[in-house]
Structures are given as structure tokens and as C-alpha cells.
Amino acid sequence: MHTFNSIIALINREFKITYRNFSDILSIFLFFLLGIMIFVFSVGGNTKIFNEIGIGIIWTLLLLSNNLSLRKFYQDDFNDNSIILFHISGLSYEIISLIKMIVNWIFIQLPFFIIIPLGVLLLNIDISNFQIIFLSFLIGSTIITCIASISGSMNLLNNKNFAIGSLIIMILSIPVIIFSVSLINLADEFIKAQISILLGIMFFFLAITPWICAACIKLALQSK
């Protein structure tokens, strides 16, 4: 019961802090929409091009937007030792990592379900692809959250080279991008197989991420 109370308390705290700093999140979504507009302005009104590469643009901007939220994962709690406090309250670093991932997914990824349709409209992508785009984003966003969590925990002691965190996300996201983007142009009989591959990647990351993050946090505390 005590552990359950601690988990609820931590989730509640994360929600309050994220809500108070909502402008940070808003800037992530603005970045995504402005990025799409820049593509529209630079390529022009050629709808055929956007129909072919639009989904790629959306995924690229989603990935870049996620890079902006990277430092939201553990950095503040690591710097002021709150992460130690959570641990002493009885929560393992694995559980802490899982809670952070859930909160990040709800606040950073979930609102994209509202913003992606805007992006689809701006890029004039065929609306019949909506279902596939949403499904691939549902799976892909979970994978990206896991990858961002790994990257955030790996860079806790890195106060100089912020680009490394983004590089880790980009490299690990390559399979997600390949399988998500190609879903649009696949014949119906191959879609199920490709979604199964994406689901496989998602479950793989969900299984390993808490352990990797916990190990990275422990290692960072050891060297702090």
C-alpha cells in the first residue's frame, strides 16, 4: 500500500509540475507546426510531392520535437537530488523511470494526436491514410518515449554536449522511422506484418528501457 501511495504521489507531482510549465510543452507543438509550415513555404504548392514525402516530414518533425523535451525526463530531479528522495521513499529506479515515461507520453506524445491532423491538412496528405498514420504514431510515440528516456538518463552528467542526447534518439529511432513511414505505401496484405514488427520493437523497448535507465541513473549518481 505504501509503494502504491508513493507511485500515486509521484504521478500527481509530475502532472502538477508539467501543468505549471505548460509553456515549455506548448513551444514543442509550435516547433512542430512551424516546421511543417517552413516545408510548405519552401517546397511550394506542389501537392503531389507532399503526398509522397508528407508522412516522412511529419515523422522527422515529430522526432525533432521530441528532442526538445529530452531534458524534461530526469535532469531537474537529478540535479536537486529529488531522484534520491523518490528512491528512499521505497521506489526503485526502474519504477521511477516507468512513471516518468508514462507522464512524458501523456503530456508530450498524446497532444500530438490533435496536432498531427493539422499537419496532415497543411501538407495535404490523403485523408484516407489517417488511420494508418494514427496507428503508426501510437506505436512509434511509445518507442520514441522509451528512446528519449534512455537518452535522458545516459546524459545526466553531460552538461556540455547537448547534441549527443539528440544523436542517440536519432540513431535509435531509425528502425521506427523506416517501418512507420513505409506503412503508407504498403499493399494491404503487408500492413499487418509491418505493424507486428513495430509492435515487436515497442515491446522490446518497453521491456528494456526501465532497466537501462535505472542502471544509467545509478551510474550517474555514483560519479556525481
Place this chain on the structure above:
Amino acid sequence: MLLANNIYFKRNNRKIINNVSLSLSDHKIIHLTGNNGAGKTTLLKIITNVLELQKGEIYWNGKNIKKNPFDFYKNVTFIMDHNTSNKSLTINENIFFWRKLFSSKRNNKEIDSILELLSLNHLQNTLISYLSYGEKRKLELSRLIIEQKKLWVLDEPYNGLDQSSINLVNHTLLNHMKLGGMIIFTSHFSPEIPNIENLYLDNHAHL
């Protein structure tokens, strides 16, 4: 009872803690002293199992804390050198979080009287980012009363406090000892607490 035997810790090829032993029983208080970089904070983090021991053992009531750290944590309050109150939340919200996190049995009336004692009652709905360092430190120290644990591990608890707050902390520490608690703390300030045991860290200390 807390027992630490032959603790050794090395970081970046530098010996920080070298063969330190100590014991802490009910009604006892240890004051860790030493020059800057002597390893006082590191020793506290090792005692609380935040940092992993490289050599030596630590026992709580006869059980190795490494084997079951969460049983040990049920008895420990650790006040660290940094304040853990979140700057985006108010005093009340931080206290609410700590009470839930540690399943504290303190009721609202008790919390109000703690805040009144700390002269923080008029700031209950103020964001932490607007508080002075001393006020944040006092709020952090309120965790000692909220958590109600037996072993208090304090890293520089007197930092940023005015004289009346220092007296209040001394009184609280004394009271905790009288009730059978145990305390280990680091400070460059020597508080007026009777029966205090000093452990000077010079990388070869024993107590």
C-alpha cells in the same frame, strides 16, 4: 543500530573514504567533521546506500543494508545538501507530496504548527522559486518531522539558517535523541548539543 565497517570509496583514481568505521545506536548523535573534500557528503551517501560501497559493510539492526535497502529506508530520513522542494510548486504542494510519498501520519493541524514554528505559515501558498535559501532550507528540514523516521542523516543542516532557526534545529535534534532516535550529520558549524560524538574524516578515521 547502524554499524559501518571499513568503508572504502574511490572515485576518479582518488581515495575519498579510506577504511572508515562507525557505530550509531539509540540516543546517539555523531557530528562528521573534516576539511573540504574529506568525503563527508560521500560518507553520508554511502551510509544511505545511495552510493555503492566498494569495500566494507553496513548493517542496520544486524542486517546488511545492501541486501534489503527498502527495509532500511523505512527507518531513514536523509536531508541532502540540495533542497529537494520543487520550485514550480508551493510550500503546501511540496509538503502534500512528501506526506503522500512517505505515507506520513501527520495531520493538517500538526503540519500547520510545524510551519508556524518555522515561520513559514504565511508562505504556505507561495511558490518555492520565490523563497529565500534559508526558507527553502527550513522547509527541507520539516521533512524530519513529516517522515517520523528513527535515523536522521543530515548533510549541512545549518546552512543558510538564522540564529532562531539554528536553536530550533538543535532543540529538534535533542528531542529526537531523547525519544530514542539516532542522528548523523555533517556541518562546519559546531552546534551546542550535549553528548555529541565527533568523527573527524581524514581518510583514516575510526570511531
